[in-house]
Amino acid sequence: MKKIIYCLVILGLAITSCNPNEDIYNALDAQEDVIAGDVEYTLTDEDYDELEKSFGNFNSEDEAKSLIPGLLSSKFPVWGLGSSANVTFDLYAPKREEKSLIRYTVSSQDYDDLGHTFGNFDSDGDIQEFLEWKYPDPASRALVSLTYKYYDGSVNTLNNGFLYINDAWETILGFTDDEYEEMGEGFSNFSSEDEAIVKIPVFLKDKFKYDPREAGDIVATMYKLYTTDVDDIDGDGSTTDRTTYSYVKYFIFDGVNWSEYNDVISSTIQFGHDGTTWVPDNTIKYTFTADDVAFISDAFISIYEGPADNVGFFGSFDRRESSDNYWSDSMLLEAFNALLDERDPSAEEGQKYVLTFVVYTGSTGNETKSVIKTGGEWVYQ
Structure with a gap:
């Protein structure tokens, strides 16, 4: 009905005014609410093709942030602010x-030299101490396949990897002789x-069944x-004989199973429409619960006794300026x-919230306020 009235007004304007039709349509558009x-x-796959990303992924989050807004504009052309x-x-x-x-196996003499009288390590710190002692100036990304004895209720012989990266030794999960046997191998x-x-992947699913991992975790x-x-790592002068090498490989968990990591991870970024375009946005949309209202009522009962008591009882913020229980913006x-x-x-600083809560203005309804953390405090946007 509203559209029909507007059209009649436009027809009258067209007869009595020399304004161009373009101005009239703009006036009509101004009456319409923003669609959010x-x-x-x-x-x-089609989206990546449209963005000319032939490998079906982005090279960085910054690239994703720069390209995705244009895609959203084409996908949701009528959506606007909010x-x-x-x-x-x-x-x-x-x-x-x-x-x-x-490749190195810790010797009895090594344990003695470092004061480990029982001939084993019993903490991660012991292993780090040994690596720093044995390899005082390692090359970047040096990988040591280390076999050692470790006490954890009983003494076990372990073989783990230690990768030197960013000036520190990173532990890489290896497998014991028994674990190779569990995986059906006659040798380690x-x-x-x-x-x-x-x-x-089958081994990892069993290994972490009592130490749950989350989807997206990489091991x-x-x-x-x-x-x-x-490479003649056994030092016998021959490069054609056979010996044992150690290799690092990564596996990713999907929430149920492990699989070989293929150098691609899934990531999610929130975007918001600022009225002109889509922008990366950390806004959290949050609707007050009964517990939230009760918390506010209790927290402010000694500061704003009437309003706090009222909101706790009715569950709505009184927004009538004439009321003794009025909740002002401040x-x-x-x-x-x-x-x-x-x-x-x-x-974190810059975090945004859009808060929706029940208000009373003569009847109950919802009101929304936007806040952002600035200087350690929440302020209105």
Whole structure:
């Protein structure tokens, strides 16, 4: 009906005025409300093609932040201010696979020299101390395949990898002789890389069944492979005989199973529409619960007795300026600060919230306020 009335007005204007039709249509458009929407969206192969990303992933989060807004504009052309989109995409995040040219078994003399009178290590600190003592000036990304005795209720012989990166030794999960046997190997090594790729994910699922991992977790493993000694790591002068090398390979968990990591991870960024375009946005949309209202009522009962008691009883903030129980914008902001500091104490600087809460203005309804953390406090946007 409203449209029909507008059209009649436009017809009258067209007869009595010399304004161009363009101005009239602009006036009509101004009457329309902004359309806002929220969406969870995962990029498809077609989307990557449209963005000219032939490998189906982005090289960095910065690249994703720069390209995705244009895609959202084409996908949701009528959405405007207040819209949000959680966009999931693939990100190229390579992990370098290493080959160990350093094999070492800790000797009884080594344990003695470092004061380990029982002939074993019993903490991660012991191992780090040994590595710093044995390799005082390692090359960047040096990988040591280390066999050692470790006490954890009983003494076990372990073989783990230690990768020197960023001036520190990073532990890489290896496999014991018994674990190779569990994976069906007659010797403490695999016969091929393909075999390792098949068997290690099965092993990891069992290993972490009492130490749960989350979807997206990546684990580095070091496995042994009996192969041609092209680097003469056994020091016998031959590069055509066979010996055991150690290799690092990464596996990723999908929430159920492990699989070989292919250098691509799934990432999600939230975007918001600022009225002109889509921009990366960390806004959290949050609707007050009964517990939130009770918290505010209790927190402010000695400061704003009437309003706090009223909101606790009715569950709505009285927004009538004539009321003794009126919650002004400044009072609400105090309440938002108290609530968010309680509910999200580790929120970073610049974090945004869009808060929706029940109000009373003669009848009950919802009101929304936007805040951002600035200088350690929550302020209105």
